[in-house]
Structure formats: structure tokens, C-alpha cells
Amino acid sequence: MLLSEMDLRSLLPKLKCLRNENRFVRTTPYRGVGGLVLSEFEREVLPGSVSQEIREAREAVPREVGSAARKRRKEIDMTSKKPWSHDSPFLLGSAAVQLYRRMMLAPWRTCDGDENEQAIHYGLSYTQGPDGQDGEIPVIPDFLKALAERVAENKHVQMPANYIQCHRMGPDAQVQAHHDPTGMIVPTVTLGQERTFRVGGTYDDSIRKTDRTAECHIPEEEYLMKAGDLLTFIGNRTAHSMDFASKDPNFNANGYDYRISILFRWTTRVMREMGPVRKNWSRWQVEQHEDEYRAVQEKWIREHQAQGVLF
Numbered sequence: 001m002l003l004s005e006m007d008l009r010s011l012l013p014k015l016k017c018l019r020n021e022n023r024f025v026r027t028t029p030y031r032g033v034g035g036l037v038l039s040e041f042e043r044e045v046l047p048g049s050v051s052q053e054i055r056e057a058r059e060a061v062p063r064e065v066g067s068a069a070r071k072r073r074k075e076i077d078m079t080s081k082k083p084w085s086h087d088s089p090f091l092l093g094s095a096a097v098q099l100y101r102r103m104m105l106a107p108w109r110t111c112d113g114d115e116n117e118q119a120i121h122y123g124l125s126y127t128q129g130p131d132g133q134d135g136e137i138p139v140i141p142d143f144l145k146a147l148a149e150r151v152a153e154n155k156h157v158q159m160p161a162n163y164i165q166c167h168r169m170g171p172d173a174q175v176q177a178h179h180d181p182t183g184m185i186v187p188t189v190t191l192g193q194e195r196t197f198r199v200g201g202t203y204d205d206s207i208r209k210t211d212r213t214a215e216c217h218i219p220e221e222e223y224l225m226k227a228g229d230l231l232t233f234i235g236n237r238t239a240h241s242m243d244f245a246s247k248d249p250n251f252n253a254n255g256y257d258y259r260i261s262i263l264f265r266w267t268t269r270v271m272r273e274m275g276p277v278r279k280n281w282s283r284w285q286v287e288q289h290e291d292e293y294r295a296v297q298e299k300w301i302r303e304h305q306a307q308g309v310l311f
């Protein structure tokens, strides 16, 4: 399939609308035809080759640099809403029950000798190295692929996943205050026990992450994550934590032994090669990473918009 400039231009209103609603977090300026990013990587991820006119237009559009880019970033930040959203309910009650049962059959592995928490890493984790996370399972099972597709379609997500990270926590597990990787859209579906999840605000980051409790975090908002809820946030812009169940007045065992969370992420090649910590990346790698992330997102939107027209 050859994408014409017309095709790309017709997508702009939708892209702009998503950007205004802060479903894109950009750390580099837009460039390319009419503000649409056209990167080298795009050639690999787009369904077909980019047309000659677009290639020429891309070369003709100079890249924004320095203060122009900063100004643009500032404008985006000022118009943006909170970088998180809570969809409740996201799954029907019966679907949440079935999914919990199915997840209980999955090959959970204990994390760092802590019996209160187990994990599974499906797909491409962003732990540095060719094999990724210990015990990573490269093939995402079909039932989770189907769920990932539903999650991606949520209006706050609009991004596919190549890494599905699952946590299973007993009441004595907590989430220590932290941020997730820069620019990453992180949707999470929770199942089983219901616990309060705390987002936004600040924490004392002079305390090492391993010593940081949920108590260090003064959140801006708290949500009781019910079975089947979806929480979506932007990694670097949303501090998050969860306290022990014993300290959570809204804790609801809900007839289950665990809280299960399923997180849908996109790991770029740079993240896989270098790990998620940006200060270890070169400027070129930052650019490669952002080009890939955006191209994947834009491809997804383009394809889903096309579907919307057809069906």
C-alpha cells in the first residue's frame, strides 16, 4: 500500500485532537508534512512505502531546534490535562472474573525472593539485553493479545503493546512511589482484590527507590481500582504508589487472594538495547526511541481510523 500525502493529511485532525487531549507526550518537536512526524523508522513500520512527494516534503521541512522546540513543548504542557485517567468499569464484571481465573493459570514467578509478589513478562520487556527480563516469555498468549487490542482502542490509550507486564500481589505487597519511563503510555487493568492506587503529586526522591514507601508519596488523586478497571497514565508525568492493604481503608478482598495488574507497554529497540534509563542513552538514541514510539502510535491510529471508515 502506498500512502499518499492526502492520506496522511486526512489523519491530521484526529492526530491534532489526540495531541490536544494529551494522548501524545512529545519531548521532541513535530516535523514533517503538516506537523506529522515522518521518521526513517516509519519506512519499516508503515504498511507500505512512503510516497515520493512525502519524502520530498519531509526533506524540505526544516527541523525545529532549540528555543522553538522548548516553546512548543511548553504550550503543549500548558494546555494539557492531567496525564492520567481512570476508566471504571472497563471490563464487565463477568469478564473480570473469567480473566482473573485465566491469569491464575499463568506461569507466575516470585520477584526477588518476595513471596508477596509474583510477575510474568510477556513479549519484549525493557530490561536491557538480548533476553530481557529473567524468565521473559516472548510469545504473548492470544487471550492477552485480544485484551491488549481492547485496551489500545480505549480513547485514553490509542497505542498498541509489545510488552505485557503482569503483577500478582498479596495484601502485604506495596507499590513503592516511582515514575515509569518518559513518554510511555501505561494502561493498567486490575483484577481480583480492590486496592487504592495513588497517582500524581510528588514524593521525596532523595530517598532511594528501594527505601521509598508509599507513605513518601503525597498523591494528587487516589482511585479505588475495582476488578476490571483501567488506569492509564504517562510514565514520567505521573508519580504512583500503592500502600499495603492493611493501611488502605478501602481495601476490598472481593473474595480473592490476590490483586492482579496487567500493564500494556511498548518497548522500543533502544529501550531493549540500553534499558529504560535515558541518561544512559546518546542523543541519537533518544531520537531513535522517540521516532519509533511515535511511528508505532501513528501507524496504529492510521490503521484504526481506516477501520472506522470501513465498518
Ligand SMILES: O=C(O)CCC(=O)C(=O)O
Pocket: 165, 167, 175, 180, 188, 240, 261, 263
Ligand atoms: O501493579 C500496578 O498497578 C502498578 C505496578 C507498577 O507501577 C509498575 O510495574 O511500574
Ligand SMILES: [Fe+2]
Pocket: 178, 179, 180, 240
Ligand atoms: Fe510503575
